[in-house]
Amino acid sequence: MTRSHTAPLLRVRDLVVEFATREGTVPVLDRLSFELDSGATLGLVGESGCGKSMTALAVMGLIPSPPGRIAAGSVHFEGDDLTRFSDAALRDVRGNAISMIFQEPMTSLNPVYTIGEQIAEVLRRHQGLARRAAWERAVELLDSVSIPLPGRRVHDYPHQLSGGMRQRVMIAIALACRPRILIADEPTTALDVTVQAQIFDLLQALREETGTAIILITHDMGVVAEMAERVAVMYAGRIVEEGPVREILSEPHHPYTQGLISSVPHLSAEVSDEPEDLAEIPGIVPSLAEFGKERCLFAPRCPRAGERCRDERPVLGAIGRHCQVACWHPGAGGP
Secondary structure (H helix, E strand, C coil): CCCCCCCCCEEEEEEEEEEEEEEEEEEEEEEEEEEEEECCCEEEEEECCHHHHHHHHHHHHHHHHCCCEEEEEEEEEECEEEECHHHHHHHHEEECCCEEEECCCHHHCCCCHHHHHHHHHHHHHHHCCHHHHHHHHHHHHHHCCCCHHHHHHHHCCCHHHHHHHHHHHHHHHHHHHHHEEEEEHHHHHHCHHHHHHHHHHHHHHHHHHCCCCCEECCHHHHHHHCCCCCEEEEECCEEEEEEHHHHHHHCCCCHHHHHHHCCCCCCCCCCCCCCCCCCCCCCCCCHHHHCCCCCCCCCCHHCCHHHHHCCCCCCCCCEEECCCEEECCCCCCCC
């Protein structure tokens, strides 16, 4: 996909999010920068604890304070820096212009209100619809996310729905106000493979119909290959590689990206009785106490690490025409 020459819909620049811990104040997001064009899908990938969900919370203005705070950087949405917005102004943006699908719908939906009431509340709050009009629109939204018998389901409580249906309800709520940006944080966690495929098909269809841009947060490179045009690979609060999905998957340059791709099972043209040997990334993710150190945080796990890697932080720089990588010893390698 060719990058747009117009201003990006979302531009995150040098974002630093700090948290107070027992070890002191640590940057859980460390000078993070990326862009999202209107109507595009960006995949944020990496292991658990790398800062993907914290990135989403920072964009939404939902960093818990205390113990967290945005210490530096900017989050420009349609030219306005959201980090300078008041709480009241952010509430007008959240759920309206920027919406989010959280990982676990059972903890995100209110158990004491019906599905219809929860969707209608968003419409009354942000769209100013009357109660009856909001309720009718809630039924339409349930139908749009392929929930059967929406006129009946609108009266159900969250516990009466399956996991897949609850996730569809979350998508309906997130799309109620036709947001410019939809953040999907591991939207198929704990769902079976068939339901996962349905959810991703639904997101693709809705993006094509509404033009909504999507930030897809996942640990699964296979999902990114299916859903996104661009991908940003995160490690320990930093982006280590970024570029078009096809280029990153076919020729990754960062050893961490190469490890992530090599750990994904592949379908072979020939059926074999032998189990597939999957590559693994040695070592473990660094502790929060290591975040922010002025060195390569992947060095202890990297087969190419040298003295410079252990002493100096690599800067995200251009490699090729469309990609960026933060590595002192980048090397092209396929899956």
